Amino acid sequence: xxxxxxxxxxxxxxxxxxxxxxxxxxxxxxxxxxxxxxxxxxxxxxxxxxxxxxxxxxxxxxxxxxxxxxxxxxxxxxxxxxxxxxxxxxxxxxxxxxxxxxxxxxxxxxxxxxxxxxxxxxxxxxxxxxxxxxxxxxxxxxxxxxxxxxxxxxxxxxxxxxxxxxxxxxxxxxxxxxxxxxxxxxxxxxxxxxxx
Amino acid sequence: xxxxxxxxxxxxxxxxxxxxxxxxxxxxxxxxxxxxxxxxxxxxxxxxxxxxxxxxxxxxxxxxxxxxxxxxxxxxxxxxxxxxxxxxxxxxxxxxxxxxxxxxxxxxxxxxxxxxxxxxxxxxxxxxxxxxxxxxxxxxxxxxxxxxxxxxxxxxxxxxxxxxxxxxxxxxxxxxxxxxxxxxxxxxxxxxxxxx
DNA sequence: CAGATTTTGTACTCACAGTTACAGAAAGGC
DNA sequence: GCCTTTCTGTAACTGTGAGTACAAAATCTG
Numbered sequence: 004x005x006x007x008x009x010x011x012x013x014x015x016x017x018x019x020x021x022x023x024x025x026x027x028x029x030x031x032x033x034x035x036x037x038x039x040x041x042x043x044x045x046x047x048x049x050x051x052x053x054x055x056x057x058x059x060x061x062x063x064x065x066x067x068x069x070x071x072x073x074x075x076x077x078x079x080x081x082x083x084x085x086x087x088x089x090x091x092x093x094x095x096x097x098x099x100x101x102x103x104x105x106x107x108x109x110x111x112x113x114x115x116x117x118x119x120x121x122x123x124x125x126x127x128x129x130x131x132x133x134x135x136x137x138x139x140x141x142x143x144x145x146x147x148x149x150x151x152x153x154x155x156x157x158x159x160x161x162x163x164x165x166x167x168x169x170x171x172x173x174x175x176x177x178x179x180x181x182x183x184x185x186x187x188x189x190x191x192x193x194x195x196x197x198x199x
Numbered sequence: 200x201x202x203x204x205x206x207x208x209x210x211x212x213x214x215x216x217x218x219x220x221x222x223x224x225x226x227x228x229x230x231x232x233x234x235x236x237x238x239x240x241x242x243x244x245x246x247x248x249x250x251x252x253x254x255x256x257x258x259x260x261x262x263x264x265x266x267x268x269x270x271x272x273x274x275x276x277x278x279x280x281x282x283x284x285x286x287x288x289x290x291x292x293x294x295x296x297x298x299x300x301x302x303x304x305x306x307x308x309x310x311x312x313x314x315x316x317x318x319x320x321x322x323x324x325x326x327x328x329x330x331x332x333x334x335x336x337x338x339x340x341x342x343x344x345x346x347x348x349x350x351x352x353x354x355x356x357x358x359x360x361x362x363x364x365x366x367x368x369x370x371x372x373x374x375x376x377x378x379x380x381x382x383x384x385x386x387x388x389x390x391x392x393x394x395x
Numbered sequence: 396c397a398g399a400t401t402t403t404g405t406a407c408t409c410a411c412a413g414t415t416a417c418a419g420a421a422a423g424g425c
Numbered sequence: 426g427c428c429t430t431t432c433t434g435t436a437a438c439t440g441t442g443a444g445t446a447c448a449a450a451a452t453c454t455g
Contacts, residue, residue, distance in 0.1 A: 010430080011422060048413095053432065058412095119315055122305065122306075166383060167387040171370055175370075177369050187359075187362060205402065206452045
């Protein structure tokens with residue numbers, strides 16, 4: 004008797020969150036207005052606030068959705084077969100390519116949110132941190148495996164290396180919002196990996 | 200007869216721009232309201248708009264001020280005496296320290312602006328790009344000198360290395376807005392430099 | 396001192412951001 | 426078919442963001 008009473012919604016909740024994620028990603032949190040949301044989500048204001056409570060709550064859902072969708076990308080790239088260094092380079096190149104292919108140059112929602120909100124919105128900051136830690140963890144696993152298999156030098160601390168890779172990744176996400184030449188960025192990635 | 204007629208201003212233009220820079224840096228462009236500016240600049244709205252035209256124009260002045268002030272930091276750190284690798288590490292550490300010491304965790308105004316505005320405000324994007332290119336140039340000079348003196352390996356392209364250092368720097372500026380442990384970041388910097 | 400000129404403070408405007416109110420629509424339960 | 430419940434659309438409302446208007450204040454010039 005909990006859930007099947009009353010008028011059913013006319014929209015797919017997940018689809019709407021996806022679209023909201025896209026919009027926040029493109030425009031940033033503050034720059035996105037309720038009217039923007041209504042326009043691109045294809046639902047009325049009534050439904051919007053009834054279903055999600057507030058812009059801020061919807062944004063949290065969008066952040067979580069982003070985490071679930073994007074985390075996979077790095078994980079998958081690192082899980083491919085082949086030499087570890089190549090996989091890391093491929094992962095970075097993938098990010099560069101996604102960003103420079105994207106007409107809107109939206110970069111990374113987590114990075115953008117770190118820059119826009121992390122210092123003033125504690126919850127957002129924590130969500131972003133968690134994403135960063137997660138990615139760092141994926142790198143750490145890859146590095147450890149590479150060290151164990153003898154592909155990578157073992158005199159470097161795996162955690163430090165992983166964090167450096169995250170730093171590089173985050174930096175790339177910012178630079179692709181401004182810098183024009185993806186080839187230049189790609190070449191700089193090789194430098195990052197040459198050290199390992 | 201050009202300039203010494205009429206009531207003289209009650210404020211120092213440069214001081215006001217400094218304060219505006221600080222505020223934009225702390226809060227971001229959109230989050231900073233005219234009232235915020237009036238409050239912290241210590242001048243009335245009349246003067247504000249009379250002297251600077253608009254929030255956006257003042258922001259451009261603030262960006263340029265930031266460029267002039269911050270560019271020096273990296274330049275100076277790289278110009279110190281000593282081995283090149285140490286100088287690069289010192290420059291990065293300096294940035295980490297400045298950021299983690301800062302109670303507001305403001306990061307880097309250029310990076311924050313890249314994330315907030317670069318894709319929607321062309322002029323802001325160009326100013327930020329110019330700052331990035333400038334810093335990259337400083338790194339390039341340092342790398343080339345190090346290669347010439349035999350301190351650094353010469354099989355890596357100096358431009359690519361410099362761009363990688365910029366990427367690292369930019370990534371650090373973002374991460375210091377969220378991550379807590381500066382020591383961890385510092386250790387990751389050593390990895391970046393180990394490659395050279 | 397009488398303009399002329401520039402700066403300042405205050406009050407105002409206008410639009411829009413973010414949200415709420417609420418009446419009606421569309422379902423299920425009995 | 427009626428009651429209950431949940432959803433939807435529209436119209437509000439309140440606050441504030443960004444900027445303007447303009448009269449009064451403070452200077453320089455002659």
